[in-house]
Amino acid sequence: MDNINTETPNKISVGIWKDFYTYLKPYKASFLKLIVLMVLLGIMDATFPLLSKYAIDEFVRRGSLDGLPLFIGMYLSAVLALSLLILVFIKIAGRLETTIAHDIRRLGFIQLQELPLSYYDNKAVGWLLARMTSDITRLSETISWGIVDLAWGLAIMTGISIYMIILNPFLAMITLSVVPLLAVLSIVFQKKILSAQRKIRKINSQITGAFNEDIQGAKTTKTLVREEKTWRSSLT
Amino acid sequence: MRQLKKLLPLLSGYRLTFILAMITVTLSQLFYAAGPIILSTAIDSVIGSEPATNPATMRIMEFLGGREVLRSSLWVLGLLIVANTGLRGVFLYLKGYYSAKASENISMNLRDRLYDHIQKLPYSYHVKTDTGDLIQRCTSDVETIRRFLGVQLVEVAGSLSMLFFILWSMLSLDRGMTLYSMVLVPVIFGFAYAFFKRIQRDFKEADEDEAKLSTTLQENLTGIRVVKAFAREAFELEKFDTRNLSYRNSVNKLIDNLAVYWSLSDFLSMFQVGLVIVAGSIMVVQGRITIGVLVAFISYVNMLIWPVRQLGRVLTDMGKATVSIDRVDEILSIPQEPLVVNGLEPEIRGEIEFKNVSFSYDGNRDVLHDISFHLKKGDTVAIMGPTGAGKSTLVNLLPRLYDYTSGSIKVDGNELKEIDRHWIRKNIALVLQEPFLYARTIKENIRFTDPEKQDKSVFQAAKVASIHNDIISFDKKYETMVGERGVSLSGGQKQRMAIARAIIAETPIVIFDDSLSAVDTETDMEIRKALEKRKNIATTFVISHRISTVSNADKIIVLDKGRIIQSGTHSELISQEGLYRRIYDIQSSVEMDVLNA
Numbered sequence: 001m002d003n004i005n006t007e008t009p010n011k012i013s014v015g016i017w018k019d020f021y022t023y024l025k026p027y028k029a030s031f032l033k034l035i036v037l038m039v040l041l042g043i044m045d046a047t048f049p050l051l052s053k054y055a056i057d058e059f060v061r062r063g064s065l066d067g068l069p070l071f072i073g074m075y076l077s078a079v080l081a082l083s084l085l086i087l088v089f090i091k092i093a094g095r096l097e098t099t100i101a102h103d104i105r106r107l108g109f110i111q112l113q114e115l116p117l118s119y120y121d122n123k124a125v126g127w128l129l130a131r132m133t134s135d136i137t138r139l140s141e142t143i144s145w146g147i148v149d150l151a152w153g154l155a156i157m158t159g160i161s162i163y164m165i166i167l168n169p170f171l172a173m174i175t176l177s178v179v180p181l182l183a184v185l186s187i188v189f190q191k192k193i194l195s196a197q198r199k200i201r202k203i204n205s206q207i208t209g210a211f212n213e214d215i216q217g218a219k220t221t222k223t224l225v226r227e228e229k230t231w232r233s234s235l236t
Numbered sequence: 237m238r239q240l241k242k243l244l245p246l247l248s249g250y251r252l253t254f255i256l257a258m259i260t261v262t263l264s265q266l267f268y269a270a271g272p273i274i275l276s277t278a279i280d281s282v283i284g285s286e287p288a289t290n291p292a293t294m295r296i297m298e299f300l301g302g303r304e305v306l307r308s309s310l311w312v313l314g315l316l317i318v319a320n321t322g323l324r325g326v327f328l329y330l331k332g333y334y335s336a337k338a339s340e341n342i343s344m345n346l347r348d349r350l351y352d353h354i355q356k357l358p359y360s361y362h363v364k365t366d367t368g369d370l371i372q373r374c375t376s377d378v379e380t381i382r383r384f385l386g387v388q389l390v391e392v393a394g395s396l397s398m399l400f401f402i403l404w405s406m407l408s409l410d411r412g413m414t415l416y417s418m419v420l421v422p423v424i425f426g427f428a429y430a431f432f433k434r435i436q437r438d439f440k441e442a443d444e445d446e447a448k449l450s451t452t453l454q455e456n457l458t459g460i461r462v463v464k465a466f467a468r469e470a471f472e473l474e475k476f477d478t479r480n481l482s483y484r485n486s487v488n489k490l491i492d493n494l495a496v497y498w499s500l501s502d503f504l505s506m507f508q509v510g511l512v513i514v515a516g517s518i519m520v521v522q523g524r525i526t527i528g529v530l531v532a533f534i535s536y537v538n539m540l541i542w543p544v545r546q547l548g549r550v551l552t553d554m555g556k557a558t559v560s561i562d563r564v565d566e567i568l569s570i571p572q573e574p575l576v577v578n579g580l581e582p583e584i585r586g587e588i589e590f591k592n593v594s595f596s597y598d599g600n601r602d603v604l605h606d607i608s609f610h611l612k613k614g615d616t617v618a619i620m621g622p623t624g625a626g627k628s629t630l631v632n633l634l635p636r637l638y639d640y641t642s643g644s645i646k647v648d649g650n651e652l653k654e655i656d657r658h659w660i661r662k663n664i665a666l667v668l669q670e671p672f673l674y675a676r677t678i679k680e681n682i683r684f685t686d687p688e689k690q691d692k693s694v695f696q697a698a699k700v701a702s703i704h705n706d707i708i709s710f711d712k713k714y715e716t717m718v719g720e721r722g723v724s725l726s727g728g729q730k731q732r733m734a735i736a737r738a739i740i741a742e743t744p745i746v747i748f749d750d751s752l753s754a755v756d757t758e759t760d761m762e763i764r765k766a767l768e769k770r771k772n773i774a775t776t777f778v779i780s781h782r783i784s785t786v787s788n789a790d791k792i793i794v795l796d797k798g799r800i801i802q803s804g805t806h807s808e809l810i811s812q813e814g815l816y817r818r819i820y821d822i823q824s825s826v827e828m829d830v831l832n833a
Contacts, residue, residue, distance in 0.1 A: 052534050056530070064521065068518075072514060076510070079503055083503035086498055086502050087498075098488050101484070102483075110473060113456075113460075113469040117461060120457075124675065129368075211374045215362075216458065222355075223661065225662050
C-alpha cells in the first residue's frame with residue numbers, strides 16, 4: 001500500500017537517464033545509426049526552404065528558366081533521399097522501440113519471478129500489471145522515439161539556424177531572439193507537465209489495480225449481490 | 237465508419253464541449269490560413285507596387301491607413317502578424333482545453349459503463365473470460381479511444397477546416413496555381429485510406445497479442461505463490477517469452493508497413509511542394525502571377541504538408557481506435573443478466589425441492605440429468621462425487637447463477653425461475669471453491685454484504701469459522717488489510733474468512749462449495765461443530781470429498797456423471813455397495829495408516 005502511494009519527485013534525475021542508457025546499451029549501434037539518420041533528416045528538412053529560395057532567386061527574380069531541368073533533378077533527388085531516409089529511420093526506430101520494450105518486459109518478468117513472496121504482500125496485481133504494460137510502453141517510446149525526436153529537433157534547429165545565419169545574420173538574430181524565452185517557458189512547463197504526468201501514471205496504476213481486483217472478484221461479487229458498488233470505491 | 241458510429245452514444249453529455257473543441261480548432265486554422273495572405277500582401281502591395289485584388293485585404297489596408305502609411309510603418313504589419321498568431325494561440329489553447337475536457341470525461345464515463353456492465357454480466361461470462369484480456373479492454377483500449385477522441389478526431393477536424401480555408405485562400409489568389417497545389421492531395425488521401433484499410437488486420441493482431449501478453453502476466457502475478465511453491469518459474473518465463481516475442485513481432489510487422497506508408501506519403505507530399513515551386517516559377521516568369529502570390533502558395537502548400545504528414549499518425553491512431561472500439565463494444569453488446577425483473581420476492585425459509593432437474597451449459601449436452609430430492613428447512617445436505625460429476629453445477633442452480641433447462645426447483649413452494657435473481661441471491665450465502673477477498677480490512681471483508689453489522693457479529697462469525705484466533709494474532713487484528721495489498725493469508729485462512737462472510741449474512745440457505753478443502757481435519761471438525769449449533773437456522777449444502785465432513789449430514793447425495801447414483805444418510809450409505817462405501821473404505825484405511833504410523 002505504501003509503495004503504491006509513494007510520492008515521486010517532480011524532476012528528472014541523472015539516474016533515470018543512466019537507466020535509459022542501460023536499456024539502450026545492447027543496441028548502441030542501431031541507436032547511433034538512428035542519430036546519424038536523424039541528423040541527415042534534419043538537414044534534409046532544413047534544405048527544402050533553401051531549394052525554394054534557389055528557385056525564387058534563380059528563376060523568378062532573374063526572369064529566366066535556364067537551369068530549371070537541373071533544379072527539377074536536384075529537387076527530385078532530395079525528395080527521393082528524404083523518403084528513403086524516412087523509410088529506414090522508421091524501421092530502425094520502430095524496431096528499437098519494440099525490442100527495448102520486449103527486453104524491459106522480459107527483465108521485469110524475470111525480476112518478478114525472483115522477488116521474495118513478501119514483496120507481493122503489499123503489491124496489487126493490477127498495479128504491477130500497469131507497471132509491466134503501459135508504463136513499459138511509455139518508457140520504450142521515450143527511449144526510442146523521444147530521444148530520436150530530440151535529436152531530430154536539435155538537428156533541424158541547428159541546420160535552420162546555420163542556414164539563416166549564412167543567408168542574413170541580422171535577420172537570423174532577430175528570429176533566434178525568441179529562443180531564450182522559449183527555453184525558459186519550456187523549463188517552467190516541463191516541471192508542471194512532469195508533475196502532472198507522474199500523477200497520471202499513479203492514477204493509471206490505481207485504475208488498473210481497481211479493475212483487476214473487481215474483475216477477479218466478479219464471481220464473488222455476484223454471489224454476494226454487490227454489483228452496484230461503484231469501482232471508484234475501490235480506488236485508494 | 238461503422239466503428240465511429242459506435243462512438244456517438246459515448247459523446248452523450250459532452251457533445252457541446254466537443255463541438256466547442258471543433259469550433260475553436262476551426263477558428264485557429266482560420267487565423268493560421270490568414271498568415272500567408274498578410275505576407276503576400278506585404279510583399280506585393282505594400283513593399284511592391286501591385287494593387288491589392290482581394291476586397292477583404294483592400295479594406296484592411298485602408299483601415300490601417302493605406303499603402304503609403306503601411307510602407308513607412310512596416311511595424312504595423314509585423315504587429316498584425318503577431319496579433320494574428322496570438323489569436324491563433326488563444327483558440328489553440330481553447331481547443332486543447334475543450335478537447336481534453338470532453339475526451340477525459342468520455343473515457344471516465346466509458347470506464348464506469350464498462351465496470352458496471354462487467355459486474356452485471358452473467359456468472360457464466362466470468363467463468364470463461366480471461367481477467368487479463370478484460371483489464372486490457374477496460375484500460376488500454378479505453379485509453380486508445382480517449383486519445384483518438386481527444387487528439388486525433390479534433391486534429392482531423394482542424395486539418396479539414398485548414399484544407400477548406402487554404403483552398404479558399406488559394407482560389408482567391410490564383411485558380412491555375414490552386415490546381416497545381418492540390419493535384420496530388422486527393423491521391424495522398426486515397427492512398428492513405430486504401431493503405432490503412434489493408435493493414436487494419438495487423439492492428440487487430442497486435443492488439444490481440446498485447447491482450448494475450450497481459451493475460452499471461454496477470455495469471456502469473458495472481459498465482460505467483462503457486463509458481464514459487466512448485467518452482468515453475470522457468471516454465472512461466474518460457475510461456476511469457478513466447479507471448480512477449482509474438483507481441484513484438486506483430487508490432488514490428490505493423491511498423492514495417494507504416495514505414496512504407498510514411499516514406500511514400502512524404503514522397504508524394506514533397507513532390508507536391510516541388511510542383512508548386514516549378515509551376516509557380518514558370519508562371520511568375522511568364523507574368524501570370526506575382527512573387528507575393530508564389531510565396532503565398534509555397535507557404536500554403538507547406539502548411540498542407542504537415543497535416544498530410546500527420547495523416548499517417550492520425551490513421552494509425554484511428555486504426556488502433558477502431559480495433560479498440562470493437563473490443564470494448566464486444567463487452568458492452570453482451571446482454572446483462574436481468575437481476576431484477578419484477579420476479580417474486582417471497583419469504584425464503586429454506587425448504588427446497590428438486591424435481592427431475594436437468595441442465596446443460598451449451599444447450600446440447602446435459603451435465604445434470606433428472607435430479608430429484610427434497611430438503612426440509614434447516615436440513616444439511618452433503619454432495620459427494622468425483623471431479624466433473626456436476627456438484628458445483630448443481631449448487632450454482634440455486635442462486636440462479638445458471639438456470640436449469642428442464643424440470644423444476646421449488647424454494648418454499650415457489651418455482652425458482654419465478655423468483656427474482658437478486659432476491660434469491662440475497663437469501664443464499666455461497667462460499668466458492670476459490671474464495672476471493674477484497675483489498676480491505678478483515679472486518680470490512682467479513683461484513684462485506686452488510687457494512688452496518690456490529691463488531692460483535694463480526695467476531696461471532698469469525699469464531700464460528702475458526703478464524704478468530706488467527707485474526708487476533710495479527711498486529712492490527714480485525715483492522716489488518718487483506719487481499720492483494722494486505723497480509724498474505726493461507727488457503728485455509730482465506731476459506732475460513734469466506735465462511736465467516738457467509739455466516740454473518742444470516743441467510744436461510746448456505747452453500748459450502750468444497751470450501752473446507754484447504755482446512756486441516758481438526759479445524760474442519762471445529763467448524764462443523766460450530767455449524768451444528770446453527771442447525772435448523774439455515775438449510776445447508778456442503779460439497780466435500782471428506783467423509784468426515786459429510787457424515788453428519790441429514791442427507792448425502794452421491795453424484796456421478798451428472799446423475800444421483802446414491803442418496804441417504806451416512807449409516808445407510810456405508811451399509812450398501814457403491815461409490816460412497818468405496819470412498820469411506822479408502823479414507824478410513826488411510827486414517828488408520830496415519831494413526832499406526
